[in-house]
Amino acid sequence: MNLSPGELTVKLKDVPVEYLLYIFSVSEDDVRRKISEYLRRWRYQRPEITGKDLIELGLKPGPVFGEILRSLQIAKIEKGLKNRDEELHFLREKYPELFARKKN
Numbered sequence: 001m002n003l004s005p006g007e008l009t010v011k012l013k014d015v016p017v018e019y020l021l022y023i024f025s026v027s028e029d030d031v032r033r034k035i036s037e038y039l040r041r042w043r044y045q046r047p048e049i050t051g052k053d054l055i056e057l058g059l060k061p062g063p064v065f066g067e068i069l070r071s072l073q074i075a076k077i078e079k080g081l082k083n084r085d086e087e088l089h090f091l092r093e094k095y096p097e098l099f100a101r102k103k104n
Helices: 006-011 017-026 028-039 051-056 064-079 084-094 096-103
Strands: none
Touching: 006 028, 006 064, 017 028, 028 051, 064 084, 084 096
């Protein structure tokens, strides 16, 4: 399993726990460790920022919202973003063009 913890979390979010437990039971140690971490920690790490917040920041709703929120969840898991301010800082660095548009 070569996915990062954040990418794995995004991929597994809609997989029923029963399936994950089955995969856990028949897998090698590396896969078991990642599934265990997902079930114990990663799946509960959600960004504080929501689509509503993005609208309030002046962004227009659309397909890009899903990409932004997924990248934010991955960053929260992998970079350890701890609060809304750190999430906003991450978004402004990753998507400067979206925030530049807002000023115009």
